[in-house]
Amino acid sequence: MATNSAPAVSVEGLSKRFGERLAFSDVSFEVGQGEVFGFLGPNGAGKTTTVRTLATLIAPSSGKASVAGLPLSPENGVEIRRRIAVMPESPGLYLGLSVTDNLACFADLYDVAEPKDRIAAALTAVNMADRAADPCGSLSKGLRQRVALARALLSDPQVLFLDEPTAGLDPAAARDVHELVDALRRRGVTIFLTTHRLEEAERLCDRVAILNTTLRRIGRPDELRDQLFARTLTVRTLEPLASPEQLLASVPAVESWSPDGPTGYILTVSDPKRAAPALTRALVGAGADVLSISESRHSLEDVYLELVDQGAAPA
Amino acid sequence: MRWQLNRRRVRAVFRKELRDFRHNGNVIYSMAILPLIFLVQPVVQVFTLTSRSASLLHREHSLLYMLAIPVLVPATLAAYSIVGERVQGTLEPLLTTPVRREELLAGKALAAFVPSVSVAYVVFGLYLAVVELFAKPGVASAVVRGPDLLAQLVFTPFLALLSIWIGMAVSARARDPRTAMQFAVLLTIPIVAVTSLTAFNVIPSSPRLAVLMGVGVLVLTRLGGRLAGAVFDREKLITGTR
Numbered sequence: 001m002a003t004n005s006a007p008a009v010s011v012e013g014l015s016k017r018f019g020e021r022l023a024f025s026d027v028s029f030e031v032g033q034g035e036v037f038g039f040l041g042p043n044g045a046g047k048t049t050t051v052r053t054l055a056t057l058i059a060p061s062s063g064k065a066s067v068a069g070l071p072l073s074p075e076n077g078v079e080i081r082r083r084i085a086v087m088p089e090s091p092g093l094y095l096g097l098s099v100t101d102n103l104a105c106f107a108d109l110y111d112v113a114e115p116k117d118r119i120a121a122a123l124t125a126v127n128m129a130d131r132a133a134d135p136c137g138s139l140s141k142g143l144r145q146r147v148a149l150a151r152a153l154l155s156d157p158q159v160l161f162l163d164e165p166t167a168g169l170d171p172a173a174a175r176d177v178h179e180l181v182d183a184l185r186r187r188g189v190t191i192f193l194t195t196h197r198l199e200e201a202e203r204l205c206d207r208v209a210i211l212n213t214t215l216r217r218i219g220r221p222d223e224l225r226d227q228l229f230a231r232t233l234t235v236r237t238l239e240p241l242a243s244p245e246q247l248l249a250s251v252p253a254v255e256s257w258s259p260d261g262p263t264g265y266i267l268t269v270s271d272p273k274r275a276a277p278a279l280t281r282a283l284v285g286a287g288a289d290v291l292s293i294s295e296s297r298h299s300l301e302d303v304y305l306e307l308v309d310q311g312a313a314p315a
Numbered sequence: 316m317r318w319q320l321n322r323r324r325v326r327a328v329f330r331k332e333l334r335d336f337r338h339n340g341n342v343i344y345s346m347a348i349l350p351l352i353f354l355v356q357p358v359v360q361v362f363t364l365t366s367r368s369a370s371l372l373h374r375e376h377s378l379l380y381m382l383a384i385p386v387l388v389p390a391t392l393a394a395y396s397i398v399g400e401r402v403q404g405t406l407e408p409l410l411t412t413p414v415r416r417e418e419l420l421a422g423k424a425l426a427a428f429v430p431s432v433s434v435a436y437v438v439f440g441l442y443l444a445v446v447e448l449f450a451k452p453g454v455a456s457a458v459v460r461g462p463d464l465l466a467q468l469v470f471t472p473f474l475a476l477l478s479i480w481i482g483m484a485v486s487a488r489a490r491d492p493r494t495a496m497q498f499a500v501l502l503t504i505p506i507v508a509v510t511s512l513t514a515f516n517v518i519p520s521s522p523r524l525a526v527l528m529g530v531g532v533l534v535l536t537r538l539g540g541r542l543a544g545a546v547f548d549r550e551k552l553i554t555g556t557r
Contacts, residue, residue: 018554052553052554055411056549057407057410057411057549057550057553058549058550058553058554059550078413078415079413081411081412081413082413084411085411086407086408086411088404088407088408088411090404090407091404091408092403092404092405092406092407092408092409093405094331094334094335094403094405095338095403096334096335096337096338096339097331097334097335097338101331101334104327105327105328105330105331106327106408106412108323108324108326108327108330109324109327109328109409109412109413109414110412110413111321111323111324111413148408151408
């Protein structure tokens with residue numbers, strides 16, 4: 001992740017209310033230049049509304065933000081939209097028009113110089129150059145998603161908002177989109193990705209924010225795991241240990257332990273990398289037949305469920 | 316509404332609309348069927364009137380009857396233009412581009428204006444050709460009168476523009492295209508009523524009336540443009556709130 005210069009997106013205390021209904025409240029975060037930033041949350045959490053607000057489609061009720069170096073305001077709407085691109089959840093293509101005609105229209109709307117070259121480059125980037133003349137209505141959902149991504153790339157945006165880019169796609173099509181996002185990351189494009197596919201966020205994002213009307217937590221996936229879950233080692237032996245209390249207490253990095261079946265032990269440790277070798281030496285020294293020592297891994301899904309379902313305190 | 320227009324963006328919307336129209340059954344119906352409906356009665360009249368009864372036509376203004384075409388055709392096209400994008404899911408990508416509200420409205424208005432005014436003039440032309448070629452002696456001179464022809468030529472684009480703004484204002488607030496088209500047609504009925512009543516001499520035509528109507532149409536067109544701009548709200552269009 002590049003960390004140079006001002007943030008690509010900066011949000012401070014942003015809220016949006018539709019009458020009595022609160023879409024999102026008091027949201028603050030920053031997205032660095034060139035960062036792939038994941039915005040996670042259940043349906044109705046306010047993810048899409050946040051994207052629409054940052055894309056100047058919706059006016060915030062309170063708070064402030066800057067997008068692509070410009071303060072979020074109605075006066076800056078046109079210029080902000082010129083610097084960003086949004087790929088909504090639904091591709092929103094003109095199905096009666098060809099792929100090229102769809103892109104040509106948007107190239108003109110973005111005032112793109114040398115539109116033919118840009119269209120060709122965008123289609124090549126999404127591996128759709130050979131389908132340029134096809135009507136969009138004849139394409140599969142995955143291919144339409146690619147065309148929508150090509151459309152978003154036409155203007156060479158500083159910030160690219162991808163709203164659920166793989167929703168409804170089969171695994172192969174979703175993998176294609178992931179590869180495209182990876183390619184964009186390598187080109188240094190700042191990407192704001194909303195999703196509720198956690199494996200997608202874990203694979204693609206430098207940092208993630210978890211939103212459920214309020215922002216629950218923000219950080220790198222491994223940081224969030226460390227913040228929320230104790231680090232543990234699981235030990236399996238051939239026979240039960242003769243005196244596990246005495247043996248495990250003798251290893252300095254082990255903070256506590258609990259049995260996991262007759263020959264299993266779950267150990268809470270301060271640092272698994274330091275604890276595992278010391279523990280192995282202690283077990284072997286005590287004559288135990290060690291079958292395995294493994295670090296328990298918590299997925300981003302565990303983090304997400306912990307924060308969303310149990311209503312953790314806002315960050 | 317202060318109009319700031321980037322020509323390239325207006326042209327992009329205009330072209331896209333025209334291309335999109337070709338794939339839209341409602342649009343094709345409006346462009347083809349409505350003008351025919353308003354062409355049939357005058358043509359039948361031309362074929363059935365004898366030279367002796369042609370004097371009856373001096374009390375009517377058959378050409379003005381066809382002013383309903385530039386009112387109804389663009390109203391239906393414009394009524395589809397925004398809500399149609401909404402139901403297709405194409406409105407959000409469009410609104411996330413740098414296109415300004417006025418550029419979008421201008422492009423869409425132009426795309427409704429050009430084909431409907433063209434169709435209206437073509438239908439008038441056809442009618443005049445039929446009259447000149449097939450009408451009995453005396454009928455042609457009773458139908459084709461200079462002031463009526465002038466009124467036809469002058470009022471057609473302005474009535475089309477007025478009805479486009481009405482259609483677009485309806486479209487910006489409607490939830491489905493069919494309702495929007497029906498409601499837009501309903502709102503333009505008073506205009507059709509005035510032109511038809513004038514055509515059948517219920518409202519006696521005169522140069523003074525023509526000038527008054529011209530001024531009225533211009534004022535209403537300006538108000539219509541403002542109304543369409545005022546009801547076009549990105550947030551409401553995207554979120555579906557009213």
